[in-house]
Amino acid sequence: MASIRKRGNSYLLVVSMGYDHNGKRRLPQQKTVKPPEGLTPKQREKWLNEQAMLFERACKDTPVTVDKSITLIEYVQIWLRDVAPNKLAKSTLARDKQDIDRFLPYLGGYKLTELRPKNFRDLYNELRKQISQNTGKPLSEYTVEGVHACLCGILSDAMESGFINHNPAWRTYKYSGKKKEKVIADEETMQKIIAALENESLKYETYYKLIIATGMRRGECCGLKWSDIDYEKNSIHIQRNVVKITGEDIIVKDTKTAAGDRYVYFSPEMESLLKEYKRECVWQADAYENRELTEDDFVFRRHDSRDPMTPSTFTWRFKMILKKNGLPEKLNVHSLRHSNASLLIANGTDVATVASLLGHSQPSTTLDTYTHAFDKNKKAASEALQRGLDI
Known part of the structure; x- marks a missing residue:
C-alpha cells in the first residue's frame, strides 16, 4: 500500500511505481490529503489507510470489479465467514x-x-428509540456509537475487497445529547470504600485496592501473575487481559492496545498487602491443592484451579460491598480506575504521564475522557496564578 507521511496538518501519500523495462526506477506518484476535522486518532488512521489504498489503485490503474447486486446482509455473511x-x-x-x-x-x-x-442517519435515530431488554430504557448513545463503528469497519473491509469504491458510512454519526461525565468517587468516598474493603477477605481487598492504586482495568488485574510483580522496583508489569464471553471459556489475551503493555507502581503499604495476600495464596495451594504456588500462577485465580477469575465476579462482589456499606450504588469497578485518574490529575500529573499509566494509546484519549477533571485543574491553576499576581 502507499506510504503515508505526515506534513504539518496534512499527509503525503507516496506510491512506488516500480521499474521500467530497462530496469530504471520509475518516479513515485504523490498526493497530499487532509483528513476531515473532528476525527479521533483511530478514525483518522482508518481514513488515511482508505485514501492510500484508493490512490494506489488509481496510480496503478488496478481494475476493481464491483458486484452491484450484493446486499449488505450477503456481504455480512461473507465477512463473518472469511x-x-x-x-x-x-x-x-x-x-x-x-x-x-x-x-x-x-x-x-x-x-x-x-x-x-441518510440510510445510516435514519438507522441511528431509530436505534435511539429502541428499548433495551436488559435495562428497560432506550439504548444508550454508547451502544448507537458502537453500531456505527461496527458498520464503518465492515464497509471498510468491503471497500478493500473491491465490493464498493468508497465507505458510505463515513462521518454519518453525530453524538446525540450531552456526554455523561464518568462515574467517579470523590476523595471522601474513596476513603470510605477503602475502609469498607478492609472488612473483606484478603483476595477482594487486594484486588480492589490494586485498581484504586494503579488505575488498571478489571481484566488486566485478573490477568496478573505473581511473576509480574517486582518488589525491588515496586512495579507491576501489565501485559495480559482476561475476557469472559457467555458460553465460551475464559480467554487470556494480550492487553487491549500496545500501549496497554505497561508498568505501574505501588506504595510500601500496597507492597505489604500484596505480600500478606501471597502468604495466604501459598497456604491455600499447599492445603487444598497439595502443591507449591508458582510465579506463573495468576494472582487472582479460581478456587482449586490455575485459571484466572473472571472480571464479572469482581463486578458483582463490588456491588454487594457498596450496598452493604451504604455507599453510592451508581459506582462500579471501573469507577475506581476513573477515580485513580482523576486524583492523579488533581495532583497536577501531566496528561502524557496519566495516559501512560492508564494504558491509553494517545494522550488525546485521556484528555477526551477526563476533560472535566482537567478543566478543574486549569481553573484552580488560573485562580492560583491570579492570587499570586494579586489580580
Missing part, C-alpha cells in the same frame, strides 16, 4: 455480532452500492 475470524479477537467479534443484529433488520436488504449517508 474476514472477521482472522482479524478480530473473540470478544470483539461477539460484540460486533450484537451490533450486526441491530442494524441488519434496517439495512440488510440494501445493495452495498445503494447505501447512502
Whole structure:
C-alpha cells in the first residue's frame, strides 16, 4: 500500500511505481490529503489507510470489479465467514455480532452500492428509540456509537475487497445529547470504600485496592501473575487481559492496545498487602491443592484451579460491598480506575504521564475522557496564578 507521511496538518501519500523495462526506477506518484476535522486518532488512521489504498489503485490503474447486486446482509455473511475470524479477537467479534443484529433488520436488504449517508442517519435515530431488554430504557448513545463503528469497519473491509469504491458510512454519526461525565468517587468516598474493603477477605481487598492504586482495568488485574510483580522496583508489569464471553471459556489475551503493555507502581503499604495476600495464596495451594504456588500462577485465580477469575465476579462482589456499606450504588469497578485518574490529575500529573499509566494509546484519549477533571485543574491553576499576581 502507499506510504503515508505526515506534513504539518496534512499527509503525503507516496506510491512506488516500480521499474521500467530497462530496469530504471520509475518516479513515485504523490498526493497530499487532509483528513476531515473532528476525527479521533483511530478514525483518522482508518481514513488515511482508505485514501492510500484508493490512490494506489488509481496510480496503478488496478481494475476493481464491483458486484452491484450484493446486499449488505450477503456481504455480512461473507465477512463473518472469511474476514472477521482472522482479524478480530473473540470478544470483539461477539460484540460486533450484537451490533450486526441491530442494524441488519434496517439495512440488510440494501445493495452495498445503494447505501447512502441518510440510510445510516435514519438507522441511528431509530436505534435511539429502541428499548433495551436488559435495562428497560432506550439504548444508550454508547451502544448507537458502537453500531456505527461496527458498520464503518465492515464497509471498510468491503471497500478493500473491491465490493464498493468508497465507505458510505463515513462521518454519518453525530453524538446525540450531552456526554455523561464518568462515574467517579470523590476523595471522601474513596476513603470510605477503602475502609469498607478492609472488612473483606484478603483476595477482594487486594484486588480492589490494586485498581484504586494503579488505575488498571478489571481484566488486566485478573490477568496478573505473581511473576509480574517486582518488589525491588515496586512495579507491576501489565501485559495480559482476561475476557469472559457467555458460553465460551475464559480467554487470556494480550492487553487491549500496545500501549496497554505497561508498568505501574505501588506504595510500601500496597507492597505489604500484596505480600500478606501471597502468604495466604501459598497456604491455600499447599492445603487444598497439595502443591507449591508458582510465579506463573495468576494472582487472582479460581478456587482449586490455575485459571484466572473472571472480571464479572469482581463486578458483582463490588456491588454487594457498596450496598452493604451504604455507599453510592451508581459506582462500579471501573469507577475506581476513573477515580485513580482523576486524583492523579488533581495532583497536577501531566496528561502524557496519566495516559501512560492508564494504558491509553494517545494522550488525546485521556484528555477526551477526563476533560472535566482537567478543566478543574486549569481553573484552580488560573485562580492560583491570579492570587499570586494579586489580580
